[in-house]
Amino acid sequence: MKTMSETRAGTGVSPPTKKLQEPTYEGDFVLGEPLLLDCGRALAGVTLHYAVYGRLNAAKDNAVLVCHALTGSALVGSWWPEVFAPGGVLSLDHDFVICINLLGSCYGSTGPGSVDPETGEIYGPDFPLISVRDNVRAQAGLLDSMGIGRLRLILGGSLGGMQALDWTIHAPERVERAVIIGVAPLSAMGLALNHLQRQAIEHDPEWAGGHYLPQRPPQQGLSLARQIAMLSYKSAELFDERFDRRPNRNGEDPWGLDNQGGGLIGGRFDIAGYLDYQGMRFNERFDANAYLAIMRTMDTWDPLRGSGSAEEVFGRIRARLSFIGISSDWLFPPQAVRDFAYTISAAGVDADYREMTSAHGHDAFLAEQAELLRLIE
Amino acid sequence: MKTMSETRAGTGVSPPTKKLQEPTYEGDFVLGEPLLLDCGRALAGVTLHYAVYGRLNAAKDNAVLVCHALTGSALVGSWWPEVFAPGGVLSLDHDFVICINLLGSCYGSTGPGSVDPETGEIYGPDFPLISVRDNVRAQAGLLDSMGIGRLRLILGGSLGGMQALDWTIHAPERVERAVIIGVAPLSAMGLALNHLQRQAIEHDPEWAGGHYLPQRPPQQGLSLARQIAMLSYKSAELFDERFDRRPNRNGEDPWGLDNQGGGLIGGRFDIAGYLDYQGMRFNERFDANAYLAIMRTMDTWDPLRGSGSAEEVFGRIRARLSFIGISSDWLFPPQAVRDFAYTISAAGVDADYREMTSAHGHDAFLAEQAELLRLIE
Numbered sequence: 007m008k009t010m011s012e013t014r015a016g017t018g019v020s021p022p023t024k025k026l027q028e029p030t031y032e033g034d035f036v037l038g039e040p041l042l043l044d045c046g047r048a049l050a051g052v053t054l055h056y057a058v059y060g061r062l063n064a065a066k067d068n069a070v071l072v073c074h075a076l077t078g079s080a081l082v083g084s085w086w087p088e089v090f091a092p093g094g095v096l097s098l099d100h101d102f103v104i105c106i107n108l109l110g111s112c113y114g115s116t117g118p119g120s121v122d123p124e125t126g127e128i129y130g131p132d133f134p135l136i137s138v139r140d141n142v143r144a145q146a147g148l149l150d151s152m153g154i155g156r157l158r159l160i161l162g163g164s165l166g167g168m169q170a171l172d173w174t175i176h177a178p179e180r181v182e183r184a185v186i187i188g189v190a191p192l193s194a195m196g197l198a199l200n201h202l203q204r205q206a207i208e209h210d211p212e213w214a215g216g217h218y219l220p221q222r223p224p225q226q227g228l229s230l231a232r233q234i235a236m237l238s239y240k241s242a243e244l245f246d247e248r249f250d251r252r253p254n255r256n257g258e259d260p261w262g263l264d265n266q267g268g269g270l271i272g273g274r275f276d277i278a279g280y281l282d283y284q285g286m287r288f289n290e291r292f293d294a295n296a297y298l299a300i301m302r303t304m305d306t307w308d309p310l311r312g313s314g315s316a317e318e319v320f321g322r323i324r325a326r327l328s329f330i331g332i333s334s335d336w337l338f339p340p341q342a343v344r345d346f347a348y349t350i351s352a353a354g355v356d357a358d359y360r361e362m363t364s365a366h367g368h369d370a371f372l373a374e375q376a377e378l379l380r381l382i383e
Numbered sequence: 384m385k386t387m388s389e390t391r392a393g394t395g396v397s398p399p400t401k402k403l404q405e406p407t408y409e410g411d412f413v414l415g416e417p418l419l420l421d422c423g424r425a426l427a428g429v430t431l432h433y434a435v436y437g438r439l440n441a442a443k444d445n446a447v448l449v450c451h452a453l454t455g456s457a458l459v460g461s462w463w464p465e466v467f468a469p470g471g472v473l474s475l476d477h478d479f480v481i482c483i484n485l486l487g488s489c490y491g492s493t494g495p496g497s498v499d500p501e502t503g504e505i506y507g508p509d510f511p512l513i514s515v516r517d518n519v520r521a522q523a524g525l526l527d528s529m530g531i532g533r534l535r536l537i538l539g540g541s542l543g544g545m546q547a548l549d550w551t552i553h554a555p556e557r558v559e560r561a562v563i564i565g566v567a568p569l570s571a572m573g574l575a576l577n578h579l580q581r582q583a584i585e586h587d588p589e590w591a592g593g594h595y596l597p598q599r600p601p602q603q604g605l606s607l608a609r610q611i612a613m614l615s616y617k618s619a620e621l622f623d624e625r626f627d628r629r630p631n632r633n634g635e636d637p638w639g640l641d642n643q644g645g646g647l648i649g650g651r652f653d654i655a656g657y658l659d660y661q662g663m664r665f666n667e668r669f670d671a672n673a674y675l676a677i678m679r680t681m682d683t684w685d686p687l688r689g690s691g692s693a694e695e696v697f698g699r700i701r702a703r704l705s706f707i708g709i710s711s712d713w714l715f716p717p718q719a720v721r722d723f724a725y726t727i728s729a730a731g732v733d734a735d736y737r738e739m740t741s742a743h744g745h746d747a748f749l750a751e752q753a754e755l756l757r758l759i760e
Contacts, residue, residue, distance in 0.1 A: 045638065045646060118647065135638070135646035194622035194654040198614055201655035202607065204648065209603045211588045216647055226586045230579065234611070237575055242716070245571035251685060261422070261512070261683050269422060269512035270495065270593055270675040271581065275682070277571040278578035298647040305652070306638050308628060336713075339619070 027083030027090045027098075029057035034114065035148045044137040051123045054148050055107040055114025056080050059090070060098035062152065069154045070096060071145070072105045073162030073169035075372075076300055077292055079113040080105045088375035095161070095185075095382050104152075106145050108165070109136045110299030118216075118295035131216025133299055138165070138307045142172045146180070156180050160325075161382075163187035163371035164338070165300070168307045174325040175309055181325040185382055187362075187371045188331065188338045190346040191308040196337055199238050200301050203231035207294050216295050228294045229285025236284050241334035241367035245277055254279035320353035327357035330381055335368040404460030404467045404475075406434035411491065412525045421514040428500045431525050432484040432491025433457050436467070437475035439529065446531045447473060448522070449482045450539030450546035452749075453677055454669055456490040457482045465752035472538070472562075472759050481529075483522050485542070486513045487676030495593075495672035508593025510676055515542070515684045519549045523557070533557050537702075538759075540564035540748035541715070542677070545684045551702040552686055558702040562759055564739075564748045565708065565715045567723040568685040573714055576615050577678050580608035584671050593672050605671045606662025613661050618711040618744035622654055631656035697730035704734035707758055712745040 034055050040048040057080040062069060072082045072089070079085065082105040089095050096103055107115040110133065118133035149157075160181055162170040167189035174181045192200070210227030212218050253260050258273030274282070313319045329347035331340030340361055347359040360381045364370035371378050411432050417425040434457040439446060449459045449466070456462065459482040466472050473480055484492040487510065495510035526534075537558055539547040544566035551558045569577070587604030589595050630637050635650030651659070690696045706724035708717030717738055724736040737758050741747035748755050 047646075131647045133646055135649060191628060193619055194626040194628065194652075195614065195619035197626075197628065197652045198610075198622065198654045198658060201651065201658060202610055202614070205603075205607050205610070206583065206586070208648075209583070209586055209607065226582075230582050230586065233575075233579055233582070237572065237579070242570055242572035242713070245575065249571040249574075251568060251571065251574065261688075269424075269510055269679065270508045270672055271585075272512060272679055272683075274578070275571070275574045277575045281575060281578060295647055302646065302649055306649075311638075336619070 026087050027059060029059050029081065029083055030061065032057040032080065035151060037144060037147050041140060041144055043134055043140050045135040047134040049109075049116065049134065049136075051116070052109070052144055053114070053116045053120070054109075054144055056148060057082065057105050059083055059103040059105075060101050062102040062154070066152075066154050067156065067158065068100060068102050069149070069152075069157050070101050070103045070159045070161065071149075071157050071170075071173070072103060073160065073166035073173075074105060074108065075162070075164040075166045076304060077111075077288075077297070078108075078166070079111075080107040085372065086375065088379060089161070091379075094379050095159075101158070104149070104154075106148060108169075108300055108303070109141055109144060110296060110303055112293040112296035117293075118299050119293055130295060133295065135306065136299065136303050138168045138172045138303060139176055141169055141303070142176050145169075145173075146177055149180075156182065158182050160184045164189065164368065165304050165307075168304070171309065171327075172307075174323045174327065175319060178322045178324040183326045183328075185328045185330065187329075187378070188335055188343060188368055189329070190338055190342040191310075192305060193339075193342060196238070197305060199234060199337070200305055203234050203301065204298060206230035206234065207298060210294075213294065216298075218294070223289070224294050225289045228289055228292065228297065229282070231294075231297065232285045232288035232292075233281040236281060238337040239367055239369040241336065241365055243334060243365045244367060247365070249275070249277040249280060252276040316349050316353045320350045320355055323350070323353075323355045325356075327355060328382070329357065329359045330371075330378070331359065331361045332366070332368060332370045333361060333363045334365050335370070337368040403464050404436060406436050406458065406460055407438065409434040409457065412528060414521060414524050418517060418521055420511055420517050422512040424511040426486075426493065426511065426513075428493070429486070429521055430491070430493045430497070431486075431521055433525060434459065434482050436460055436480040436482075437478050439479040439531070443529075443531050444533065444535065445477060445479050446526070446529075446534050447478050447480045447536045447538065448526075448534050448547075448550070449480060450537065450543035450550075451482060451485065452539070452541035452543045453681060454488075454665075454674070455485075455543070456488075457484040462749065463752065465756060466538070468756075471756050472536075478535070481526070481531075483518075483525060485546075485677055485680070486518055486521060487673060487680055489670040489673035494670075495676050496670055507672060510672065512683065513676065513680050515545045515549045515680060516553055518546055518680070519553050522546075522550075523554055526557075533559065535559050537561045541566065541745065542681050542684075545681070548686065548704075549684075551700045551704065552696060555699045555701040560703045560705075562705045562707065564706075564755070565712055565720060565745055566706070567715055567719040568687075569682060570716075570719060573615070574682060576611060576714070577682055580611050580678065581675060583607035583611065584675060587671075590671065593675075595671070600666070601671050602666045605666055605669065605674065606659070608671075608674065609662045609665035609669075610658040613658060615714040616744055616746040618713065618742055620711060620742045621744060624742070626652070626654040626657060629653040693726055693730045697727045697732055700727070700730075700732045702733075704732060705759070706734065706736045707748075707755070708736065708738045709743070709745060709747045710738060710740045711742050712747070714745040 167186035210224030331343035544563035587601030708720035
């Protein structure tokens, strides 16, 4: 693939280097009991990889849980550094911040790349469906082990916000406040986008039903999946501003004939070069089976499914909730986030809705942290 | 692929059976001279497949050209029957309607599946880039052969509208009026969507760089490409209304484990079943190389590229233009269509803008013909 050798120096697209916050501790926690999953299976020897920042006080009442989004990691100080900046939401002089890698991910917690203790082989495609609630149950075990009864705050965007809300539903006495960004149950359009991504991976000749060789992962498929996702994380407005209809910056000619003299493919536009580059970068840091696992965690999240009325489900919540929608988000449109917040508020919950104005689309909670933090204050 | 055996009876998704208009004549026209293409190559023995409806009058001043969209055909009476309905835009008592299949397509005009007279072999991936203007030049040759100097009206949506506008720019004396629906040069988001579709086809193990065997076409890839396109032709609102988060109607369980006992894929949601079905249907009617060819025709269309100022390019237009934007279209957003119409109007052209309110997205010009026709009247 020609995309694999490309660099895009000076694109202004990669996040600028920021002062990163180092964790106080980063390590693994192993659950003592098998985790009984919503899908009916039990997962033995569950490992949670986590990071903490700051110090837990003697009263153990200064804990904050940050839940990461789809392909994030426990290192919140690296991907969300500005929450720790002076004047930010969190202060390491006062707060003890915990971030736990999602089950199914490839950043340390148990996932498809882990060894199944029952078979002695890696799970691969046999890794079970993990619900958001399964994650909350496992995370609660880690907090128990730290002696933390109650969280001052839970904070998360996207799949991270889904975890935050599930915490307030399933452990209502343990959460004081939750900030939930860009979240509603995935719409039909969102489910469609994930369906396309799954196919992109499944169609890769190397995928082999998930039994691919570690040295030959389904890179083309994972790249295309990531590119599909990137469209839904950004906005048309941002793409026009950054790329417009310009030819790819490496000098390709979209109006010319291609290298073979034919005309079916041709030179790329700049947006195409950008997307290919994002796909390549994603292959360097993520695993295809893990990606499939966490996509399904997101797809299947719907707090009201089979759980009774909104009053029964959301009525349990004791935390104060703030929902944040992003004006240009078309994966979780602001109207959907607002409607979801209203449904929860109508169930008697102390929930408000705030809107972030940004051209960055769904990614704004990562791309425009300063703006986000102003809203949370 | 499990998608290939599925049927979706009673989906309400396929267009209802309509009274189709039969053409007066359907046939081929062969250009006498090689067609000199904008890309620099010449195409010999160019065939245009076309259909006509009604009769050309003695004065030859009742001709209307309908230009079809990306994967359409010359049989406008089949895909746009309501323009011929009583009270519609066209009347076969008075009008002589011509529709010509695009070059590069697989519905009769010269395309990648045609034999290159120079080599005696099919073009395949060596088929050259065809511009919209190349199509206009070829189409003008067909009209010349019919003795038609001037068109009363040109009508087209999407890539059809791009042809309509190019007619008014490059043959200004030959067009009286043009109705152009859902058109602007493709945005960065539009280019991105086509880039994803190309990759879906290129990644198919059967594609073989475009030299696939007729009995083993890249069906998975073409299906995925079509599914990506379907997202951009419809709207999130329509998907929510039709599919919401329901499981696939065949009884699959998105929350269950899949057939192999693993949890990476799982049962499909209804929107996924719909998309797979659309991909399967598209494989029955379209060729992958032809699809790549016409996508590139659309990608590269930009009347202002290398042609001077808007005043110089659009100032040539003599026709009266009407642009129509569709409220829920996110492939060609109504604001973009309106801005494009204003740019053309500001160049001194008699151009107006009208907006169609519809939840159907870009496809509304095909899905809600009655509403469209009310706007054109």
